Amino acid sequence: MVNLIAEKRFFRGAISAIGLGLLSGCAAIGGQKAISDTFELSAAEVTNAQSVRRGSQILIVEPVALKALDSENIVIETSNLTIQYLSEAQWSDRLPRVVQQKIATAFDNSNKFAGIGLPGQGLAIDYQLITEIREFGIVASGNRAKVTIAVKLLNDRTGNVISSQVFSSTANAGSSVSSAYVRALDTAFKDVSEKMVVWVTTKI
Template sequence: MGSNKVWRGARAIGLGVLLAAGLSGCAGGARDDTFSLSSVPEVVGPTAKNRQILVPEPTALKALDSEQVVIRLSGSEIQYLSKSRWSDRLPRLVQSKLIEAFENTGKLGGVGRPGEGLAIDYQVVADIRSFEIDAGGNDRASIEISVKILNDRNGAVKSQRVFSTSAPVVGSGNAAFIAALDKAFSQATGEIVSWALNSI
């Protein structure tokens, strides 16, 4: 797929300009196609019924902290996928799917968001470093998320790891790009949840 043809109509600006502009003028319109992250993988891991965890909203740079789908053309130049948007801000979407994945294991005493009143043992603190389509060569979805397991009782970091996954774009059109991101995120989610269960 030729990148110039595929991304025609997207807004292309340098990363420095993007951050300075605060994403102004890039909000999706009412006619944009809206996508969510659908994949919640089955996870193998030990049971920790005596543990309750908190999943705060992940942190992310402003370029990722929006409803826009990021396309990276080079190391410093990004675009947003035209006529497409996430169903919520990306960090909130990732938080929701991580909570769902932890809950679906049935292996924990409780999983919650801040403010839900759980007696928390550990926090799963994530930072989204990359969540994009890499259009620099072969089009691929690329995701990188740094995760810490934080002891909620004493503030000590019990474990820390960076998760990097990718998936090829199969087909053409916006739905194909989103499907690749969904597949890469599903893999990352499975690895994060399995690792966390083994860490607590």
Template sequence: MAKAARPLFIGLCAVLLASCASFSTPPETFDLAPPRTASIQGASRAQLLIPEPTAIRTLDSQQIAIMPTSLTVEYLPRAQWTDRLPRLVQLRLLEAFQNTGRAGAAGVPGQGLAIDYQIVTELRRFEISLESGSAVVEISVKALNDQTGQVRAAQIFQSSVPLTGSGNAASVLALNAAFANVTDQIVGWTLRLV
């Protein structure tokens, strides 16, 4: 091959490889279902701020966590959340409080509410546990008085839902059910507390 043609050949190969890569199958993208609120008891006139939950790096992404053992983390193949998981949980919790119609108001930082309480959360578990064959969601919650900075109360909420099928959709369905259970617990507890 002539020296002048070699750079052209290499460039053509690079373009062909890039175009082949662009035809790869995109990952399935999943959302958390809008929270149900019909069975939630309690009411409050308090205005609530829902900050983004804290989470370890394995949960602070769009990837969907799988725990083959209690010490190993993998991710659901070719699957992702619609947004970073902490942001998604924050917005679904906000939606749950708003949907009840039983809170004075609920918002996220930057919305200019006169806040009574911050509902501070930490994602501890949000995964498919292969050891137990279930979806596990565990969220730690603190109700923080925004005026005094004191924690009114703190609690850990957890739900485990068995997997009833195989594949990405079945895994996400179980995670949605576990998250819905935890959301109901958090919203009910908060409205009774504040």
């Protein structure tokens, strides 16, 4: 009985290893095309933020998003009611995680905070930045990128929301190739995240 269980465990492990090998090798499975391009976002270089209270530390919470945006897929809005995903292309991680990391880096680039933390890092936090990704994709009808992120600034000591705001930006893609779409999304996202950092520094 022990040997049979061990064999079953080995079999499952072998299948898992084979599956990982196929994924890492970008093999096509079941007729699906392999993803050939993986894209990253860049962080805004914030130079016009205001000074904040000395020693202030802020926690960047992972953004929430509807399922259509909570994945590695790059969204194409084909109409007001329908979306598609950009073929053979993806983000480097789930979009909310990528956005979280780049927002944190933008805050760090401002050089205004004593500490910028992510959940689980154990910082003594003064404020939390709570965000919701409402739009993050290409509007096919205008061949442009649109990024909209809603933000709440929370006092971590009192649990009170200090202020809230919605930031939105667009950028022309210029062409319909994947790299042009991603550049446009990156431009719009950097504009949104820079505005976000500046706005937060006016509230603390």
